[in-house]
Amino acid sequence: MSTAVPTRGSTGSLLRRVIQRATTPLLPTDYLDLFDPLRSGAALRGRIVGIEPETRDAVTVTIRPGRGWAGHVPGQYVRVGVDVDGVRQWRAYSVTSRTDRTDGCLTITVKAIPDGVVSNHLVRHARVGAVIQLDQAMGEFVLPQARPARALFVTAGSGITPVMGMLRNAIDDPDELADVVVLHSAPTAADVIFGAELRALAADGRLTLVERHTDVEGMLAVDELADLVPDFAERRTWVCGPTGMLDALEAHWDSHGIADRITTERFRTTVVVAGDGGTVTFASSGTTVEADGATPILDAAEAAGVLMPSGCRMGICYGCVLPMREGAVRDLRTGEITTATPHESDSGGVLIQTCISAAAGVCDIDH
Amino acid sequence: MTVLQNKSDSPIAHLTPEDIESLGVELDAIRQSIVDSRGADDAAYIRKVIDAQRKLELGSRAVLLASLFPPAWFLGTAGLSIAKIIENMEIGHNVLHGQWDWMRDPKIHSTTWEWDHASPAEQWKHSHNELHHTYTNVVGKDNDLGYGIMRVDEDQRWVPFFLAQPLWNFLNACFFEYGIAAYDLELGRNLPSKKRRANPGFRANVKQTLKKIRQQVTKDYLVHPLLSGPSALTTLTANATANLVRNLWTHSVIMCGHLRTPLDRGRDTRRVVPAADARLGEHQRRQGHALHDRQPVPPGRAPPVPRPAEQPLRRDRRAGTGTVREVRADLHHRVDATAGPVRMAEGHPALTPQRLHRQPRPRRRLTVGDGGVALKGPFRACRASDAGPAPPSLPLFTSGRRLDAAGSSQYYRT
DSSP states (O other): OOSOOOOTTOHHHHHHHHHHHHHTTSOHHHHHHHHOTTSTTSOOEEEEEEEEEEETTEEEEEEEEOTTOOOOOTTOEEEEEEEETTEEEEEEEEBOSOTTOTTOOEEEEEEOOTTOHHHHIIIIIOOTTOEEEEOOOBOSOSOOSSOOSEEEEEEEGGGHHHHHHHHHHHTTOTTSOOEEEEEEEESSGGGOTTHHHHHHHHHTTSSEEEEEEHHHHOOOOGGGHHHHSTTGGGSEEEEESOHHHHHHHHHHHHHTTOGGGEEEEOSOSSOOOOOSSEEEEETTTTEEEEEOTTSBHHHHHHHTTOOOOOSSSSSSSOTTEEEEEEEEEEETTTOOEEEEOGGGSOTTOEEEETTSEEESSOEEEOO | OOSBOOOSSOTTTTOOHHHHHHHHHHHHHHHHHHHHHOSHHHHHHHHHHHHHHHHHHHHHHHHHTTTTSHHHHHHHHHHHHHHHHIIIIIIIHHHHTTTTGGGOOTTSOTTTOOOSSSSOHHHHIIIIIIIITTSTTOTTTOTTTGGGTOOOBTTSOOOGGGGGHHHHHHHHHHTHHHHHHHHHTTHHHHSSOHHHHHOHHHHHHHHHHHHHHHHHHHIIIIIHHHHTGGGHHHHHHHHHHHHHHHHHHHHHHHHHHHOOSSBOGGGOGGGTSOOOGGGSSOSOOOOOOOOTTOOOOOSOOOOOOOOOSSOOOOGGGSOOSSSSOOOOGGGTTOOOTTHHHHHHHTTOOOOOHHHHTTSOOOOOEEEESGGGOOOOSTTTTEEEEOOOSOOTTOOTTTSSOOOOHHHHHHHHHO
16 A cells, blocks of 8 residues: 555546556455565565574574665564464564664564464574564664663663664764663573673673673572662663563662663563453443353353344354454363463454353453 | 255164264364364465465466457466456355464455455355354255255245246356355345335445445456457456356355255254354444455445344244244154155045144154353254153244145145
């Protein structure tokens, strides 16, 4: 779809209408996608053009985005849609590349986490040449316009990735970050993603690097912070890592009355835990239904007076499919759990068959 | 003689409730093994088919730009015919079934797909997925059963119109896509009634179908011929031929698949399907919601006609007052339909089947959903129970076959 709005009756508009009449019921883009999925005007996609190992379980994936890519601000993340075993899965990864790359590519750095469907696929199975889905870059985890005089980055594991995105773009500029401390935790020295690059920057005197190797030294405790970074309270601080670390550091900053100086990045805003039954919210009608774990959401919603689409009520006809934006449901036939979280699902939500799905937690359904 | 016949010895009569339960378990296991086995290869397959089909269509239409040249006409027509057949049968039908929804690809999804066919996807999904597949071969429910123009089941009432059935079938084959569009609208039921004609839902569906047909016709019989310039007329005949070939192909595949001889009552799902009439088709169905930027359907998605999802039924077929329609027990133990004529030939007074049937006999009855058990699947939902004599509250289908004068006459005609 073109973003340009042609004058009505112009040649371009007439031509476009004729082409649409010729391709109905499909759109001209459906045919153009066969030949150039990355062209201008196509749904945003990218092609993997490189996969480089960083550590034993992390890789940097270089992606050539489609022509519609609007660029990113260092520190932001991009949602990527990857087909794993044929199923489209969406995940958010921080952009780690410089904004001024001449080849127009971007990179994300992915660490394989245990049972991580997408991260393991990208680290171990993804191939150069594969086309993936992209969203435009998003996120508030960025440096402010007025750069702070002193900055502290506390990271762990793959939490270094958005910080590296910022550092690579800002560290070379003398007007940018002048006094930077990076406090990074990883199991061993070999597990530090971008370890060589960080150490080189530290050796160059452009930042102070404090590595914490947790296999030997144990996890970082908040009361050690004052020893490691004595002036942490005066530093503008960005934190990215496991939820426990984020919570602890936020509480620590809060207790010092400097909560306004810390910014955290949480990829998983909510961890969906599958339970038995739950509160189902229907966003557009504003109705909330308490559903137990044995009743199809369709039945529970109808009993509460929600006008639901329905069909065979046996899971055959797909007439009852609705998008779930957030939550977990259990397939009453198989017990299989389907979850949706805003970051890890298609932006339209995960489509579920309400007639054979029971709530397995709090569900937010777009209907 | 019809393809679907009533037999005195039902092939499932000997099944115990446990047998039916275990059949359900086995069928669920087959389903699960298929679900477990699908993966990247399947996704690659459907994408490859879609890719090949679209390129074949583009290529054929390009060749037809020179259709004035006879070899180009033949090549283009053959290619376009194959492209349309694949689009309808292997891609459109399956995608609209939701067969590929598991991929979570909004571009290949039952809620966003539109197909190269006169029937709007939204209406076809209702009449095919919801009605045909829930009530397969149930007279009065499944429009695929003869499409309202043919008598293929003994239980359909005979009228002289059916004498010309082979002709109707041939015409239906030639214009099959329009036949499908018409029966999705249930024209046979809705047109004769002034009230039904005025129903805003019905009018919206008609409007939606006409719009789809107009777009399809404009494409094949106006835009592409005009784009062919001097070959306009030959491109028009090529497109018409491709549509005809597709219609004949889909018609014969469907007819041969649905109505094989002999097709006995053992396949009749009316015994085991909970026909919860009140739940069907009453809701305003959602507009097909576009995910991402996909708006594949220029035709507006009108809501379907608010209607009970059925054709007019003979009195003895109407739904009972209960929430679940009782299964007709007498089908298992029906009277030999030829008894009347045979007796007449022997010089006895004609006995109508129901009089013959009055002799009480113990019979097995299938009931559906024991005491409000939550439905756990299409097969597990069904419980067979030997309930003995019919309770008085369920008189309609358990107290012997009731036939009105017209209904009984069919036994003498077949």
